[in-house]
Amino acid sequence: MKIRCCLLTRRLFVILAFCLITVAGVxxxxxxxxxxxxxxYLKAAGQGSAKAQFTLGLLNERGLVKDASLENAASWYRLASTNGxxxxxxxxxxxLEKHQIAPIEGETIKALYQSAAxxxxKEAQLNLAILLERRGEVRQAFEWYMAAAKGAVAPAMTAxxxxxxxxxxxxxxxxxAWAWFSRAVKAGDKNAEPLMxxxxxxxxxxxxxxxxMLLESGS
Known part of the structure; x- marks a missing residue:
């Protein structure tokens, strides 16, 4: 009975830890x-679990393990990324984009965002669209903004x-334009209100x- 309780407690700790590192602000x-x-997680990651590799990346990125670093986080993310x-x-x-972690050969921010998108x-679709717009690739940017907007991402609706x-x-x-601003307002993007x-x-x-009519039809 004690062994069962111990195992149950450990399982609950694992679930709790995953929740804590994946819910923003907690x-x-x-x-x-x-x-x-x-x-x-190290054992599962060593056996090829992309989810475990990703989780170790998060733990390192958020400083929740000993000797955590952004470089270690990038290494674990890379392993999980190669598993798609x-x-x-x-x-x-x-x-790579925000913290200027050095990319490895052949690795690009655009390709990573695009693969996830x-x-x-949805978050990758939005960030890819922003990146493309900054680079002047506006037609492709519009397509990805639209993809994110159809996924109910309010800033993408505004864009x-x-x-x-x-x-x-x-x-x-x-x-x-007005119909999309209206959708963005309803989705909670205050930046769309003055534009609308x-x-x-x-x-x-x-x-x-x-x-x-566009609003009513959803097109």
């Missing part, structure tokens, strides 16, 4: 995860509205009617 409550949890694990590709791209990861309003990467369409209001004052009656 990980700070732990100084370090228990050593036996890290060892279990989209969250690891996304986190590695963030490290094509697997349907789609801006591109429709300005005719960047897509033909200008004030009605579509300003554009609304310039719409013709026909454009306003069409914008409302």
């Amino acid at each position: 990980a700070q409550e732990m100084q370090q995860v228990p050593r036996f949890i890290e060892q279990r 694990y989209a969250p690891a590709q996304y986190r590695l791209a963030l490290l 094509t697997k349907g990861m 789609v509205g801006v591109m429709f309003a300005q005719g960047r990467g897509v033909d200008a369409d004030p009605a579509q 209001a300003a554009l609304g004052e310039k719409l013709t009656d026909d454009q306003r009617d069409r914008a409302k």
Whole structure:
């Protein structure tokens, strides 16, 4: 009975640790995860588990294991990325872009974001679109903004509205722009509110009617 309770307790600790490192804002409550949890992830990672490799990357990135570092995090993310694990590709791209971790030969931020984005990861779709827009690849940027917007990412909805309003990467369409701003507002992006209001004052009656139809149809 005692052995069963001990095993159950350890399993609960593993589940709790995973929750703490994957839920934003909660990980700070732990100084370090228990050593036996890290060892279990190390064992699973050594056996090729991409999820365990990714988790070790998170533990290192957030300073939750002994001798944690961003370089160690990048190493674990790379292992998981080679196994096609989209969250690891996304986190590695963030490290390369935001923390200036040195890439290895043939590794690019764009390729990592794109790989995760094509697997349907909405955060990667948004970041890829931003990266492409900065590089002047506006048509591709619009496509990825749209993919993220259809996945209910509010900032992407706003970006789609801006591109429709300005005719960047897509033909200008004030009605579509207003409809996307409206969706972004409903999704909680306050940046879309003044854009929606300003554009609304310039719409013709026909454009306003069409914008409302687009909203109702969801197109």
